[in-house]
Amino acid sequence: MTCKRFIIDDPERMLFKVSRSVFTRPELLEKEKETIFNQCWIYVGHESEVTKKGDFVTRNVAGRPIIFNRDSSGRVHAFLNTCSHRGALVCREREGNCKTFRCFYHAWTFSNNGDTIAIPGEDSYPPGWDKSLMGLHSVPRLESYRGFYFLNFDKHAVSLDEYLAGAKEYLDLIVDQSETGDMEIIQGTQEYDMKANWKLLVENSFDDYHVVPTHITYLDYLKDSGVEVALPKGLLMPAHGIGKPLGNGHAVIDNKTYRGRPIARWMPIYGEDAKPVIEEKRKELVQRLGEEKGMRIAETNRNLVIFPNLVINDGSSITVRTFYPVSYNHMKVTAWALGPKEESPEARRVRLDSYLTFYGPGGFATPDDVEALEVAQQGYEAYQEVEWSDISRGLHKEEQLNTDEIHLRTFWRRWNELMTGETTPGTN
Template identity: 50%
Template sequence: MNATANPNEPAILVDQSKNIFKVARRNFVDPEILAAERERIFERSWLYLGHGSEIAKPGDFVTRNVAGRGVLFTRDAKGEPRAILNTCPHRGMQVCREKKGSAKSFQCFYHGWIFGLDGKLRSQPGEEGYNEDFKTRDTSHMTPVPRFESYRDLYFISFDRNIMPLSDYLAGAKEYIDLVCDQTSHGMAITPGTQEYSIRANWKLLTENSVDGYHASTTHASYFDYLGGTTGAPIGDPTTRPPGYGYDLGNGHAVIEYPAPWGRPVAHWISAWGEKGRAELDSIFAELASRVGQQRATRIAKLNRNLFIFPNLVINDIMAVTVRTYYPSAPDYMQVSSWSLAPQGESEWLSKYRLQNFLEFLGPGGFATPDDAEALEHCQRGFANFKDVPWNDISKGMNTDRPLHRDELQMRAFWTQWNGMMFPAPVPQKSSVAA
């Protein structure tokens, strides 16, 4: 198959009149589809780099792999955040070889060239062997990432110089980022440590899974049994709880927002946390209500959100706040990184429960992630039959004006954006009439 659009092999099949939305399973297995995704999706989108708290002080840095590129995320001597391609302009070596730290400059191990926190060449051994203006040339410095912007201390990069501003790109997702960041007046911060793991499945399966409220009660049945037996959380029948809903946020972003039986360190108490815990959470809620109003405080504290930002960022504001990215290495293999995001200055007691929730549900050894990974890997194995059974169906909820969080509007939002970027419709040509 050619990686360009082929009208005889549609990537998605949509018939609104019959409430049909299907996705071709070849999208999950074809190497040429992945090659086109790298060019048309990851090269042309805003991609999450990191949180400002990770480079809190001048000289702080972290190194990240973003869509196959090594990026140095640092704060320069003037306190300005920077995103620099981690490649020496001399012979191409990776300049910074540490995952994180603090430095006054960066020295290339190969030939000793020294660069400032802004990526500018400061000195090099044997300077007399170079032209006197060598250090002033743009090509002598480390290269900044083409576009670098932030929203609420979340930093993104893009390799497309002409991409729309980040604020416009985020569209309706900004409302839900605000709900996370407004949990505290002290600012949010990444908890030290990173979870890194891999799944033998196509990356788009994790996109779907991350905003799929339909699978929770079956795939994660053991977790709900655990909650009912050990935490005092009132599980009950999930269909009897107040409904949650799914929302298309524009530009491929989507969210599900819903009530759930577990506790939330922001201000949702459960009996397992005792009366001392109730008093602390009541105090947090009172401060939250005085700052943002009773209605917004209730939404922040009592509802959960799985937010997806196209193409590969998930912010799970559930028992704890998890920030997660994932990148494909092959059509059937992805690498996942996740971090815990928490209010700065949170008490030791709340921090303990937040980290416990971060580990026990979404951690690579928790209740949810191994279940999800197994489900996705078995989907990938099932796709071996894609020539005989070629379509996935994600039409659930198309027959209603307000899809529930257990419906599949969120997946349709992603796939519509994906299809538009992968296989754009031809631009109509204006006819010209000779004078």
């Protein structure tokens, strides 16, 4: 592959640009798979999805079919969902509970700890043939942080703890919303496609610059429902937070919320019945975590990107979202709602309503974002004539606001480093 300059990172000229070819050249995707998805820690699932011995879920992670499960002894695994005999999927169900996985092709059967336990006609194999070597293959690395499990196909990669770097602080802010530290993926999965390059969704996921022009319908809905939203005269929502790099390509926007949060900040659309529940949770957070941290959780929201393709939106609800490219201009997106395991039915009702209202595929925000990214992808087909996108917003400032673009630049610097081996001098 011809190595072309992908970014311009020039602090002296206060300039940062990204070549639009990174969204439109099909051959770049193979390089991304090799240097990014095959070498970075990739989110596979949450411990709450496999709580009981024998529980499993199957999903595609970084282009591979994966069985994420808890075996009969209680150990969590991530197996490659492929028979060691002739390659067929050994589990074709989306989720369930079982002691064994049986390949329907030739009936090879495996324990839920990966061992081979039954092979029809085993005595037909040559002397010395060892079925114990034919078990399910585990991913090279599987590690977790506070219930979030990640895998890595590079056995020599740094530890997950080192990789997450500053992102751990923001995962802590999510998990600490539970009195017991037990968060759970709420039953139900959102799956949808976008006809756009996967990196556009990274940009969009923590880009507050687009909120007013793209999501004005939602802001009008809040205002009409009695929420105090000071809509700007122009097309830019006043900045109410910061953008922050977290190391290793991770970044976050951390904002003072202008809307409610089901966890601890009531607003009229939640209904009067939810008000005492939310106010009680607010008090609990402060009592347990202290005024500063408790109010930080109650009064701020965060959009966290863990490089390369995990987004956790901790705002009107908590959304865990991953996405993976099918081709250079097509991605598949998967999202789940996350919440404290012990929360009351009323709190859960408000959480799910907020989740669907804003983040759902049929909600206020997601259809807007899908349309925005798909028309951007169409426009980028003119990349040979209009080559560069400018991401210099806020580059001259020491403190980066949530409407600036340091978080986008953080992603692109890491992406460029992995793709080219080059580091760039910029920091803002």
